[in-house]
Amino acid sequence: PTNVCFFLQQAVNVGADDLSQYCLSMVEENAEKIMQSSDALNHLNQGTLELILKSDKTTTREENIFRACYQWAQDQCTNNGLEVTGENIRSTLGPLLFHIRFPIINIKYFTNRVIPTGILTKDESLAVFTSFNATSKDSKDEWLYHHFLASVMCLFSTCTQILIYF
Numbered sequence: 001p002t003n004v005c006f007f008l009q010q011a012v013n014v015g016a017d018d019l020s021q022y023c024l025s026m027v028e029e030n031a032e033k034i035m036q037s038s039d040a041l042n043h044l045n046q047g048t049l050e051l052i053l054k055s056d057k058t059t060t061r062e063e064n065i066f067r068a069c070y071q072w073a074q075d076q077c078t079n080n081g082l083e084v085t086g087e088n089i090r091s092t093l094g095p096l097l098f099h100i101r102f103p104i105i106n107i108k109y110f111t112n113r114v115i116p117t118g119i120l121t122k123d124e125s126l127a128v129f130t131s132f133n134a135t136s137k138d139s140k141d142e143w144l145y146h147h148f149l150a151s152v153m154c155l156f157s158t159c160t161q162i163l164i165y166f
Contacts, residue, residue: 001030002040009043012051020051028057035064041072046096053099062105066114069096086118093119103131 008023027034031052034040041049049072052058053065073092074084082088090097097119102110110132115125 001026001033002037004030005034005040006043008051009045009048012048024051024055025057027052028055029059031058031060032064035060035068037068038071039075041068042075044072046094050096050099053096062101063109063113066100066102066105069093069100070117070119089117090119102128107132 004023004026008020008027011017011019011023035058044052049069053069058065070089073089073096076092077084077088080092082092102114102120102124105114105128107129110128114120120128
């Protein structure tokens with residue numbers, strides 16, 4: 001299952017959408033093994049890795065996703081002749097960093113493994129620690145409230161555009 005990433009990247013490269021979707025579903029189903037492999041993600045470019053990270057169907061813990069992304073970025077730095085530092089790892093990850101759901105990582109793992117990498121700013125780390133202290137109900141209610149408002153605004157915007165059209 002770990003070689004599916006190679007085929008996913010090739011399918012994306014040639015624009016084979018059906019094959020890309022099939023490979024992505026295989027990655028989602030086998031995410032545990034793939035994320036624990038030391039080199040499975042090496043075949044992926046940033047855009048294709050982002051496809052995987054955006055998926056809500058991956059079947060692995062976020063700690064595994066972080067570790068795999070960190071390893072991918074380390075390998076990219078090495079391949080590009082960059083020193084492996086927190087700053088370079090962060091730069092290499094780019095927008096991928098914000099697809100890692102740090103608030104659902106185990107607090108001990110976050111403290112002992114993520115913080116020492118130096119890829120998060122102090123403000124970002126504080127925000128994650130703050131989320132650890134929020135009750136799940138409060139966090140869920142706030143998330144639902146903001147998504148409800150966004151949905152209402154989208155609906156209102158669409159209705160307004162439709163009315164203007166007619």
